[in-house]
Amino acid sequence: MTAPILALRGVNKSFGPIDVLHDITLEVRTGEVLCLLGDNGAGKSTLIKILSGVYQPTSGTIEMDGRPVSFPTPRAAQEAGISTVHQFGGTFPLMSIGRSFFVGVEPTKGWGPFKVYDRKKANEIAVRAVQEMGITRIDDGDRLVGGLSGGERQSLAIARAVHFGARVLILDEPTAALGVKQATHVLRIVNEAKRRGLAVIFITHQVMHAMAVGDHFAVLIRGAVAADFRKGEKTREEITDLMAGGASMASLEAEIEGYMSSHGGHPPPPA
Amino acid sequence: MGQSSAGRLLRRPEAGAFLGLVAVLVFFAVFGGVAFLKPAGMASWLNVAANLGVISIPVGLLMIAGELDISVGAMVPFGAMTVAVISGHYGLPIWLGIAAVLLFGVIVGLINGLMVVRTAVPSLIVTLGSLFAVQGIVLGLTVLITKSTSVALVTEGAAKAIFGDFLFGGQLQVMVAWWIAATVLYVFFVHFSPFGNWIFAMGGDRASARNAGIPTDRLTVVLFVLSAISAAFVGMCQAILFNSAQVAGGQSFIFNSIISVVVGGVLLTGGFGSVIGIFFGTITFAIVTQGIYYTDFDRNWSSLIIGVLLLGAVLMNNTFRKMALNYSPKKGARP
Numbered sequence: 264m265t266a267p268i269l270a271l272r273g274v275n276k277s278f279g280p281i282d283v284l285h286d287i288t289l290e291v292r293t294g295e296v297l298c299l300l301g302d303n304g305a306g307k308s309t310l311i312k313i314l315s316g317v318y319q320p321t322s323g324t325i326e327m328d329g330r331p332v333s334f335p336t337p338r339a340a341q342e343a344g345i346s347t348v349h350q351f352g353g354t355f356p357l358m359s360i361g362r363s364f365f366v367g368v369e370p371t372k373g374w375g376p377f378k379v380y381d382r383k384k385a386n387e388i389a390v391r392a393v394q395e396m397g398i399t400r401i402d403d404g405d406r407l408v409g410g411l412s413g414g415e416r417q418s419l420a421i422a423r424a425v426h427f428g429a430r431v432l433i434l435d436e437p438t439a440a441l442g443v444k445q446a447t448h449v450l451r452i453v454n455e456a457k458r459r460g461l462a463v464i465f466i467t468h469q470v471m472h473a474m475a476v477g478d479h480f481a482v483l484i485r486g487a488v489a490a491d492f493r494k495g496e497k498t499r500e501e502i503t504d505l506m507a508g509g510a511s512m513a514s515l516e517a518e519i520e521g522y523m524s525s526h527g528g529h530p531p532p533p534a
Numbered sequence: 535m536g537q538s539s540a541g542r543l544l545r546r547p548e549a550g551a552f553l554g555l556v557a558v559l560v561f562f563a564v565f566g567g568v569a570f571l572k573p574a575g576m577a578s579w580l581n582v583a584a585n586l587g588v589i590s591i592p593v594g595l596l597m598i599a600g601e602l603d604i605s606v607g608a609m610v611p612f613g614a615m616t617v618a619v620i621s622g623h624y625g626l627p628i629w630l631g632i633a634a635v636l637l638f639g640v641i642v643g644l645i646n647g648l649m650v651v652r653t654a655v656p657s658l659i660v661t662l663g664s665l666f667a668v669q670g671i672v673l674g675l676t677v678l679i680t681k682s683t684s685v686a687l688v689t690e691g692a693a694k695a696i697f698g699d700f701l702f703g704g705q706l707q708v709m710v711a712w713w714i715a716a717t718v719l720y721v722f723f724v725h726f727s728p729f730g731n732w733i734f735a736m737g738g739d740r741a742s743a744r745n746a747g748i749p750t751d752r753l754t755v756v757l758f759v760l761s762a763i764s765a766a767f768v769g770m771c772q773a774i775l776f777n778s779a780q781v782a783g784g785q786s787f788i789f790n791s792i793i794s795v796v797v798g799g800v801l802l803t804g805g806f807g808s809v810i811g812i813f814f815g816t817i818t819f820a821i822v823t824q825g826i827y828y829t830d831f832d833r834n835w836s837s838l839i840i841g842v843l844l845l846g847a848v849l850m851n852n853t854f855r856k857m858a859l860n861y862s863p864k865k866g867a868r869p
Binding site for chain 2: 378380
């Protein structure tokens with residue numbers, strides 16, 4: 264097994280008196296999809312924001328390639344190769360595919376002060392990058408992003424991250440707002456990113472989607488890692504039960520709360 | 535192929551503005567004859583368009599970037615009064631007056647921009663504040679210094695020829711040349727250089743733009759400086775042209791610039807628009823306000839036409855924008 268590219272070691276995060284994350288320890292390796300599962304309010308978003316440089320952990324360390332790192336800004340995380348794609352793609356609905364693909368790094372042609380934006384080149388590269396990821400329906404770089412389907416937008420954003428050399432791809436509920444067919448497109452792209460050796464952190468509610476692409480699963484409950492297991496170690500029913508409530512969920516929550524109150528706020532070690 | 539290129543034109547942001555311009559031209563040609571298309575008639579609306587256009591393009595860029603600047607209404611008399619007081623009342627060299635106008639433009643623009651960026655107060659409110667503050671400064675200082683609300687200014691030589699004269703001794707103001715030159719420069723920077731992309735990205739989704747590495751704060755401040763300088767510049771040129779400056783006036787530029795920009799196809803919430811569209815929108819607006827004189831209609835009806843035009847333009851622009859969004863190449867058309 265390869266060394267983890269990105270690892271969290273005992274990360275805590277609190278906002279004033281409110282503890283949001285407790286002793287999070289997680290690892291993700293290249294060519295592997297880590298599925299982060301959890302109900303609303305479990306702390307998934309906070310965790311992503313720590314990884315993408317929006318928040319700083321209150322304590323604990325983030326390691327990249329085995330070395331401790333810190334990301335004071337989203338830009339710093341991006342430069343380290345961590346790319347985050349949000350639920351709605353984080354793209355610009357009224358810009359063309361080519362233009363939005365290259366926002367901030369526009370290709371130019373010409374000389375000196377007469378450098379002009381190279382529309383043709385931008386469109387070509389953007390369309391090729393998306394098609395290589397398996398979305399062949401996008402073939403005109405002049406189309407506006409807002410005219411694409413939700414799945415195509417996600418795919419465009421993921422293709423963009425891959426094209427600009429992301430090593431860790433964080434996907435924040437990419438399939439939440441999508442239909443079945445659209446979600447399949449996105450899952451195919453997640454697999455493609457994995458095949459290319461990216462480490463993917465895939466946040467989702469849908470166990471089906473997680474099972475389809477995940478190699479490694481972590482379930483967050485109340486800001487703590489309640490379960491951490493690899494593919495095949497739990498059945499779909501068990502995962503659903505863990506995530507979506509049910510008797511075992513309720514008892515687990517009670518158990519964790521009981522443990523935490525008797526152990527000075529610390530959660531139990533992951534199962 | 536002809537059909538697809540016509541479709542391509544219709545999906546551009548300036549499509550509505552162009553059709554609006556054609557409609558207005560036809561309307562006034564029918565009701566007013568072609569007099570307003572003859573040189574004297576053209577000068578009347580081109581002069582109005584030029585003075586407005588130099589201001590409405592930067593105001594439009596701010597709108598594309600998701601901001602609003604209404605302080606231009608105070609910057610026009612501020613620019614006029616600054617040059618008139620320095621070079622007219624005190625009799626200092628005209629170039630000193632011009633430098634002061636541009637400097638004050640930069641200062642007010644910086645204040646507007648930094649306030650918007652630092653405080654996250656909506657730019658409408660910030661520039662509403664600076665609109666009144668600058669108006670107060672202009673009135674207060676002018677009366678304090680000159681004991682009057684109107685100051686005379688006599689300019690000769692190069693400064694007069696460059697900033698406040700008529701082209702070729704005719705009826706066209708020099709401002710028309712400034713306006714066309716500015717439009718060409720803006721078209722280049724907004725639609726051809728990479729910076730233009732940043733403005734659209736910022737208006738589309740500010741957080742994503744920042745994450746993509748665009749210096750959104752700096753760009754916002756630069757755009758506010760640009761609109762403040764442009765408005766002060768127009769005021770200064772008017773003072774040089776008419777040999778005097780008044781503390782009042784300039785208020786009309788607030789709404790007129792916003793109307794030109796919106797008729798020109800810029801989305802009020804940002805992220806969509808074009809410089810050429812604003813250019814057409816400005817001409818359309820100027821033709822409506824001036825063309826009425828060439829018809830038998832009472833002048834008082836021109837506001838009605840502008841109101842209807844504005845609503846019509848917005849509806850039309852919405853339609854064209856939807857067309858652009860829904861556009862996708864026909865299935866089976868590709869190999």
